[in-house]
Amino acid sequence: MIVRIMGEGQVKLADSHFTELNKLDDELLEQMESGDEQGFRQTLGALLDAVRRLGTPLPDDALEPSELILPGPDASLDEVRDMLSDDGLIPG
Amino acid sequence: MSGVMKRMGMIFRAKANKALDRAEDPRETLDYSYQKQLELLQKVRRGVADVATSRKRLELQLNQLQSQSSKLEDQGRKALSLGREDLAREALSRRASLQQQVTDLETQHQTLQGEEEKLTLAAQRLQAKVDAFRTKKETIKATYTAAQAQTRIAESFSGISEEMSDVGLAIQRAEDKTAQLQARAGAIDELLASGALDDQSGLAKDDIQTELDRLSGGTDVELELQRMKAELMGGGSAGKQAIEGGATTPQDQAPQQSPRFDKQ
Numbered sequence: 091m092i093v094r095i096m097g098e099g100q101v102k103l104a105d106s107h108f109t110e111l112n113k114l115d116d117e118l119l120e121q122m123e124s125g126d127e128q129g130f131r132q133t134l135g136a137l138l139d140a141v142r143r144l145g146t147p148l149p150d151d152a153l154e155p156s157e158l159i160l161p162g163p164d165a166s167l168d169e170v171r172d173m174l175s176d177d178g179l180i181p182g
Numbered sequence: 183m184s185g186v187m188k189r190m191g192m193i194f195r196a197k198a199n200k201a202l203d204r205a206e207d208p209r210e211t212l213d214y215s216y217q218k219q220l221e222l223l224q225k226v227r228r229g230v231a232d233v234a235t236s237r238k239r240l241e242l243q244l245n246q247l248q249s250q251s252s253k254l255e256d257q258g259r260k261a262l263s264l265g266r267e268d269l270a271r272e273a274l275s276r277r278a279s280l281q282q283q284v285t286d287l288e289t290q291h292q293t294l295q296g297e298e299e300k301l302t303l304a305a306q307r308l309q310a311k312v313d314a315f316r317t318k319k320e321t322i323k324a325t326y327t328a329a330q331a332q333t334r335i336a337e338s339f340s341g342i343s344e345e346m347s348d349v350g351l352a353i354q355r356a357e358d359k360t361a362q363l364q365a366r367a368g369a370i371d372e373l374l375a376s377g378a379l380d381d382q383s384g385l386a387k388d389d390i391q392t393e394l395d396r397l398s399g400g401t402d403v404e405l406e407l408q409r410m411k412a413e414l415m416g417g418g419s420a421g422k423q424a425i426e427g428g429a430t431t432p433q434d435q436a437p438q439q440s441p442r443f444d445k446q
Contacts, residue, residue: 153318
């Protein structure tokens, strides 16, 4: 599967890692909803590390859509919340 | 539906699909999207240029603050050598608050540099995708009928539109950051222009320097007087020595005195 790290590009990962990432992803959502900024930072960091470690970057000229999209490392809890609650935030 | 990554993926995809649905003929969508991509590329390049401009301005200000800081240090040293500890203390405490500004600006400078790097890379990625999209677009238009093209277009379209959304957000963030920094830079420019960063009176006059000039001015007059006295007394004997053909002529003898004695 393909995962995008916002502001960094796309990474290809074996589907076998999906379970592991999924668990962290659910945790991230919980922390976001409860407003646990510190936990959110930790989990986001762990997710990004895992994706970078397990994946291979796609070439720049690839035109494939990503299945999963991760916020960049400096994204704040509020920013991510805004992106998820209002797709009007994403310009186009 | 759970998880941040999955939701985010869906939002991006929904957005891409919405854009696709707009056109009657999907091949028109290709051209329209390509135009949009080129516009976004322009915007990203402008963004990079703006960040670079802000960064250079910060560098300039940092240099000015640094030189102001070392000037205050010199003033402190001079004040101490003239026995004015109070002035030295004032100069050094001003220097301390300057250093605070310097540290602050250095942090901002690093932030901007990171931003500039990220945007530059984003521009490269987008450029590569736009080129790939153009090639694909022409292939699709040449090879498929409008009906057949639908799926092919959707494939290439979702990839590029996701990139565009991502880059668009990055540009927005960079613009916000630069706007904030520009406002702060303007404030610091005003401070620098006023000559003293913590002089609340707003007078452009450097009072420490004025005081030092007055002090050392007085000292210099004293020194000058002493030097002249010594010259007058010493000059006379040097002249006599020259007439008597003394072999040792002092180095510091005024040269215009020698010919005057030689003529006599």
